[in-house]
Amino acid sequence: MILTVDVGNSRIKAAVFEGDILLEPFVFKKEELQKNIQNILKNFTNTTHLVVASVGNVEKQAFLEFEKDIAVHFVSHGDQFPFANEYETPLTLGIDRMVLAAGATLQFPGKNRLVIDAGTCVTFDFINVSNEYLGGAITPGLQLRYKSLHDFTANLPLLALESPKNIIGNSTAESIHSGVVNGLVYEIDGFIDEYRALYSNFIIILTGGDTDFLAKRLKNTIFANSNFLLESLNQTFQYKIKND
Numbered sequence: 745m746i747l748t749v750d751v752g753n754s755r756i757k758a759a760v761f762e763g764d765i766l767l768e769p770f771v772f773k774k775e776e777l778q779k780n781i782q783n784i785l786k787n788f789t790n791t792t793h794l795v796v797a798s799v800g801n802v803e804k805q806a807f808l809e810f811e812k813d814i815a816v817h818f819v820s821h822g823d824q825f826p827f828a829n830e831y832e833t834p835l836t837l838g839i840d841r842m843v844l845a846a847g848a849t850l851q852f853p854g855k856n857r858l859v860i861d862a863g864t865c866v867t868f869d870f871i872n873v874s875n876e877y878l879g880g881a882i883t884p885g886l887q888l889r890y891k892s893l894h895d896f897t898a899n900l901p902l903l904a905l906e907s908p909k910n911i912i913g914n915s916t917a918e919s920i921h922s923g924v925v926n927g928l929v930y931e932i933d934g935f936i937d938e939y940r941a942l943y944s945n946f947i948i949i950l951t952g953g954d955t956d957f958l959a960k961r962l963k964n965t966i967f968a969n970s971n972f973l974l975e976s977l978n979q980t981f982q983y984k985i986k987n988d
């Protein structure tokens with residue numbers, strides 16, 4: 745069994761895999777990292793590997809204590825990946841985006857693929873049919889949009905995510921919900937339309953904490969899978985073992 749851990753900028757996601765089967769997913773805060781990992785390992789005693797992809801501010805040392813019981817692998821730019829990295833600054837590319845690109849490459853062979861990860865940031869990643877990673881885009885995620893409207897203005901309240909009632913917001917709260925939610929939905933649909941002008945055929949995978957909220961609001965057809973990063977992490981690690 746493999747325990748995969750995805751350290752994002754907002755929260756930590758983890759899952760135990762038996763082969764390709766996801767047995768159980770977990771979500772926790774970085775302050776509760778050690779306690780949660782200990783508990784998972786206690787409940788899944790057949791776990792042989794702990795595989796971590798981190799873009800959040802949790803360092804390798806946080807996982808050192810588990811090395812006495814289990815093999816720990818921190819995914820890094822030097823690992824084997826199943827695509828050619830055409831990013832002009834490959835070493836600055838987020839490890840989460842590399843793992844997503846690897847998962848898309850392995851799970852959808854022979855296709856152009858667009859991966860959209862709606863987390864703290866919304867990232868777009870494009871891998872063409874020749875398995876070349878071309879790049880994409882980084883834009884603020886839903887929570888970040890709500891928070892920046894509040895943090896960088898004198899008068900705007902901090903609101904929790906809510907579905908806008910109308911495109912025309914008729915109050916401060918409704919204007920914010922319309923701007924944040926409709927704004928991001930149009931942005932994603934607009935990006936997809938632009939990609940379609942460049943590539944007539946590609947599959948679209950949507951993942952991240954806001955997957956379900958966004959999926960039903962997009963006009964485009966997508967594969968919505970909030971566990972795609974964890975599944976990709978499991979596959980990236982298996983690919984590495986096979987190719988090392």
Ligand SMILES: Nc1ncnc2c1ncn2[C@@H]1O[C@H](COP(=O)(O)OP(=O)(O)O)[C@@H](O)[C@H]1O
Pocket residue numbers: 751752753754755756862863864865885886887888905952953954
């Ligand atoms: N319990 C929760 N805590 C924080 N964010 C949540 C929660 N449930 C859903 N979300 C949504 O998930 C998004 C963060 O997604 P996530 O994939 O966890 O981010 P990251 O990988 O950057 O840590 C936020 O924009 C938020 O709207």
Ligand SMILES: CC(C)(COP(=O)(O)O)[C@@H](O)C(=O)NCCC(=O)O
Pocket residue numbers: 752753754799836837838839840841861863864865866867882
């Ligand atoms: C863009 C990100 C902040 C997204 O992080 P997340 O929303 O998943 O927490 C992360 O992938 C990152 O730090 N990237 C480095 C810059 C780049 O990918 O080019």
Ligand SMILES: [K+]
Pocket residue numbers: 861862863864865866867952
């Ligand atoms: K993201």
